[in-house]
Amino acid sequence: xxxxxxxxATRRSDRSRRAILDSALALVGEVGYPRTTIEGIAARAGxxxxxxxxxxxxxxxxxxxxFLDLSARQNAGGDGAQDPGQPEAGPGIPxxxxxxxxxxxxxxxxxxxxxxPATAAPTRAxxxxxxxxxxxxxxxxxxxxxxxxxxxVTRLRAAQEAGEVRADVDPRTALELxxxxxxxxWLLRTxxxxxxxxxxxxxxxxxxxxxxx
Amino acid sequence: xxxxxxxxATRRSDRSRRAILDSALALVGEVGYPRTTIEGIAARAGxxxxxxxxxxxxxxxxxxxxFLDLSARQNAGGDGAQDPGQPEAGPGIPxxxxxxxxxxxxxxxxxxxxxxPATAAPTRAxxxxxxxxxxxxxxxxxxxxxxxxxxxVTRLRAAQEAGEVRADVDPRTALELxxxxxxxxWLLRTxxxxxxxxxxxxxxxxxxxxxxx
Numbered sequence: 001x002x003x004x005x006x007x008x009a010t011r012r013s014d015r016s017r018r019a020i021l022d023s024a025l026a027l028v029g030e031v032g033y034p035r036t037t038i039e040g041i042a043a044r045a046g047x048x049x050x051x052x053x054x055x056x057x058x059x060x061x062x063x064x065x066x067f068l069d070l071s072a073r074q075n076a077g078g079d080g081a082q083d084p085g086q087p088e089a090g091p092g093i094p095x096x097x098x099x100x101x102x103x104x105x106x107x108x109x110x111x112x113x114x115x116x117p118a119t120a121a122p123t124r125a126x127x128x129x130x131x132x133x134x135x136x137x138x139x140x141x142x143x144x145x146x147x148x149x150x151x152x153v154t155r156l157r158a159a160q161e162a163g164e165v166r167a168d169v170d171p172r173t174a175l176e177l178x179x180x181x182x183x184x185x186w187l188l189r190t191x192x193x194x195x196x197x198x199x200x201x202x203x204x205x206x207x208x209x210x211x212x213x
Numbered sequence: 214x215x216x217x218x219x220x221x222a223t224r225r226s227d228r229s230r231r232a233i234l235d236s237a238l239a240l241v242g243e244v245g246y247p248r249t250t251i252e253g254i255a256a257r258a259g260x261x262x263x264x265x266x267x268x269x270x271x272x273x274x275x276x277x278x279x280f281l282d283l284s285a286r287q288n289a290g291g292d293g294a295q296d297p298g299q300p301e302a303g304p305g306i307p308x309x310x311x312x313x314x315x316x317x318x319x320x321x322x323x324x325x326x327x328x329x330p331a332t333a334a335p336t337r338a339x340x341x342x343x344x345x346x347x348x349x350x351x352x353x354x355x356x357x358x359x360x361x362x363x364x365x366v367t368r369l370r371a372a373q374e375a376g377e378v379r380a381d382v383d384p385r386t387a388l389e390l391x392x393x394x395x396x397x398x399w400l401l402r403t404x405x406x407x408x409x410x411x412x413x414x415x416x417x418x419x420x421x422x423x424x425x426x
Binding site: 032034124125127128129130131132134137138140141145146149169170172173174176177179180181183184185187188189190191197200201204205206207208209 | 245247337338340341342343344345347350351353354358359362382383385386387389390392393394396397398400401402403404410413414417418419420421422
C-alpha cells in the first residue's frame, strides 16, 4: 500500500482496477481487439479515461494485465499450474515423480480453461490479433506464453534428470508437442477439446520421448 | 468450356477469375479480413463488382476459392501433397514405404509454404478471422483443412496396415500431433519455423506411435 493513501482510497483503487480489468476482458471478447478502446473500457468500468491512462500506457497494456490477472486467478483456482506473473512464488507444474500424471493434470486443467466461456472469447480475440499483428503477438508470447512454457521446461528437465525423458530431447520442442495439439484443436475447432484428448496427447508424446525403445 | 462461349470470351473469363482471386489474397493479407470488401477486390482486379457477384455469393466464398486455388498451385509446385479441391486426382502424401521420410517431405514443404511471404499474410488473416468467427472458422476447416487432414489419415492408415504405426492409434489424433506443433510455432511466432523442427516433430511423434516399445 502506498504510504500516502488512506485505506479507503486504496480500496477504491483496488475496486477500480478490478472493474477495469474485468471490463477490458469482457469488451475484447464481445467486440474483438480492434474495436476495443480505452474509452469503451472506461465507460463499462464506470471510471474516467484518465484513471486508466494513469495506470496503463495503452490498450494493449491493459489487456495484457487483464490476461495475466485472469491466468493468476485461474491458477489460484487449484489447477496446480503456477501464476505466470510470479514464477518464483507458485508451485509450478507438480512433480510427483510421475510425469504422465503431472502433465495430464495440467493439460486437463488447460482444457477446462479453454472450454470456459468466460475465458474463451477474450483469449480467442487476443490470440487472433497476435497472429496478425507481430508486435502485439511478441508481447503476448513474452508476457503470457513464455512464462507458462518455462514451467514445462522446468518439469521436463526434472524428468530428464529422473531418467523419464531421454537426455537428447530438447525440452523446448517437447513442450510444443504437448501444448500445440490442444491449442490447434481449440483455435481451429476441428474436434471437441476433451480430457480424453489431453490424455492421448500425453501418452503418445511421452512414449516418443521416453528412453525405452 | 460452355458451348455458348467463344474461345476469346473464355480466355477473358479465366483472366478475370485469376485477377479476382489474386486480388482477394493480396488485399486480405494487407488490410485483414474485416476490411476486405467485394468493392475493394473488384477495384484491384480491374473488374466490375457484378462480375464477382456473378461467380461468388459472398466475400467469404471468394476468399475460400482463392485459398483453394493457392493451395492447388502450391501443390502443383511439387511438394508432393495433394490438391485438396480434387482429392481423387492427385497423388496424396507419398507412400514410399518409409513413413518418416514421407512425412518429413510433406512437413518441410509446409514449412516452406508458411515461410513464403506471399502465403503468410493472407493465411494469417484468414486463420485469425476463423478463430474469432465460428461460422467462417467452420467453412475454413471444412473446405481447406479437412481435405488436407484426410490425406494424413489415408497415409497413416496405410502405415498401420504396414505395421509402422500401432493399430490402436487414432489417425485423426496422430495427424494433429504432427501438424499442430508446426502451426503453433508459426501462428504464435514462438521460435523460427525450420526444416530441422519439422524433422524433430516427425521423429519424436513416430517413435511414440510405433509398435516398438
